Amino acid sequence: MDLGLAGSTAVVTGGSKGMGLAIATTFAEEGAKVAVMARGAEALEEATAKLRDAGAPDAVGISVEMSDASSIAAGFEIVAQRWGELNSLVHTIGPGDGYFEEMDDAQWEETFALGTMSGVRSIRAALPMLRAAQWGRIVTLSAHSIQRQNPRIVAYTASKAALSSVTKNLSKSLAKDGILVNCVCPGTIVTASFTEALKDILAADGLDATDPTDVMTWIDNNFHQPCDLGRAGLPEEIASITVYLASRRNGYVTGATVNVDGGSDFV
Incomplete structure (x- = not known):
């Protein structure tokens, strides 16, 4: 299936490893220009080399501290200077975890900075470029724990639930701009x-x-x-549905929260 990504532009936050790298690699294989954002320089170098081999010869890695608003803004300014417009934004950043009794206010704030606000800030920075493009898509990665609770990851789950809510809300406000916004909830x-x-x-x-x-x-x-x-599941199984939702081929799915978890007992 042709996803209509040849020559398009895509940013994947957290794209230097794991699910983020699998998603970025799929974009590259589909012919997109890809920028990945993450903190570690060595991992970014390894990721961009893989993306170039996969079909994105001008892939770029941008070092960003996703808990810092100014760092996120600076990262997306690099993208703006490089491309001027953006078709696909996939946000994959996830915070740490812990039991309720173990976490103080600072840990809660740090978790929400990564789990929720990094997405808010990334979307805010990307929106002018998404609006400038002929078509635009946003996909955030939440977690199936927002529907299937686990006491070990209480703050993580709360932050991801907030991100899922923001994503759903944006699907409504950005519909008038033709920007489709969806959320993927990976299982294990x-x-x-x-x-x-x-x-x-x-x-x-x-x-x-x-x-x-x-x-x-x-x-x-x-x-x-x-x-x-x-x-x-495997990272590639998250990548396939995520990249479809973030592609031009997806013309009518917006506001969805998609479970990719091997089947579960919730809806």
């Missing part, structure tokens, strides 16, 4: 960072943190949150 996804963080924990139970079926077994055993397909 086996990224490199997920595997690194949990490999020893799963190994203690005789499970492999790189194996999607083993990962879902661990999730079910510890959190009682299985999925219908019986396995965790």
Whole structure:
């Protein structure tokens, strides 16, 4: 399927690794010009090299501190100077986690700065470029925990629920501009960072943190949150639906919150 992305422009925040990099790579494979924003210079260099190999020879990595408003504004100013307009913005930034009793006000504020306000600020900075383009799309990444609660990630989930609400609201206010706005809620996804963080924990139970079926077994055993397909997902499976929603091919889906979680018991 031709997504109509050849020659278009796309920004992926958090695009240097994991789901963000999978999304940026899919844009590159579809012929888009791609800019990725993240904090670490080394990861950005590795990501842009991969994007160039995937089909975006002028891919650019922009170092941005996503908890800082001025850094976000400066990052998008680089995009404005480079392209002048923007077709697709995908925002993938996610904060840390913790139990309610463990988190003080500063940690809550930091979580909302990353989980909600980084999206607000990125969209605000991108809007003039999106409006200048012939067509524009925004996709934010929230989390299935906004519908399936987990006490271990209370602040993370609250910040992602707020981002989902902002996304839904913007779909209404930006409809008049022809800018389609949607939210993707990933379930448990086996990224490199997920595997690194949990490999020893799963190994203690005789499970492999790189194996999607083993990962879902661990999730079910510890959190009682299985999925219908019986396995965790892969970054590429998030990328395919996200890039479709952020593409010109998507002409009528807006205001949607799309679960990509292998099946669940909520609607």
